[in-house]
Amino acid sequence: MITAYAATTTGGTFEPISFDPGPLASHDVEIAVQHCGICHSDLSMWQNEWGMSRYPLVPGHEVVGTVSALGAQVTHLKIGQAVGLGWQAGYCMTCSTCMGGDHNLCDQAQGTIIGRHGGFADKVRAQAASVIALPEGLDMASAGPLLCAGITVFNPLVQFDIKPTDKVAVIGIGGLGHLALQFVRAWGCEVTAFSSSQSKAQEARDLGAHHVIDSRDPKALKAVAGQFDLILSTVNVKLDWNSYIGALKPKGRLHLVGATLEPLQLNVFPMLMKQRSVSASPVGSPQVMADMLAFAAQHGIRAQTEHFAFEQVNEAMARVESGHARYRVVLSRD
Known part of the structure; x- marks a missing residue:
């Protein structure tokens, strides 16, 4: 039997449940959960913001x-x-995408908390291909957020062949952004943080930013026109995207990893004339995840975490929902 915490209705209270997962499939792994990070995607699934939640819902994919x-x-x-499991819990393993190493883009990829029970539990099961061995030297208590937030911001550095000589900006200093600053700095790039909260300016520098720009100041945005090879947006709100397009170098890229739900309003001409592009991506493949964890261990990159006991799951979710966490909330067992 597996014991877990589930919400039975949209946005409902989490209560203990028990269920029999049945025999373990031949290519699957069962994980005894010690820590489970809480991502904003858990919040979105809990509140059925994407219209795909099924109840009872057991979140948890870090x-x-x-x-x-x-x-x-x-x-x-x-x-x-010691292992980790992120947003995806399985792949078809036979399509051209999987065979090409891009498992995270597989049409049949199985979400860890979509149609199955996640990590707000004492045990969780997943296909072995999606379970990543943790490298030595990685702190298990703070490693969970790397498996979703970390891989989400690391993957673009690999996919777009970002060079140590590139100038990279990060929009938003939160759960994703505070890890992005660390990864990009360790990658060797010149790093700029865009933040609407000047109270975070020094913290952004401590995390790796060489420069901090007030994203609410139109003059500050104009002052950096044409400067960046990559701008990585980690926020899920509507912004003046054309101003950020203008901050890109020729052939520069605005890349979205925050789940912005509103349509983008973009002027094509500034993109066309400078061959700028806009793109987005989800998490990474199992191999890129393994590389990301090794890179994090090598460079001492870790999430800033606040810890709650699993029994405090409702308080923990409220903390995430409040937006006041600095910067990731993790459920932990003694």
């Missing part, structure tokens, strides 16, 4: 724990090994 059981065909992991 899972860190140890292998408690292995399917008969799993040979690359071992019982007791």
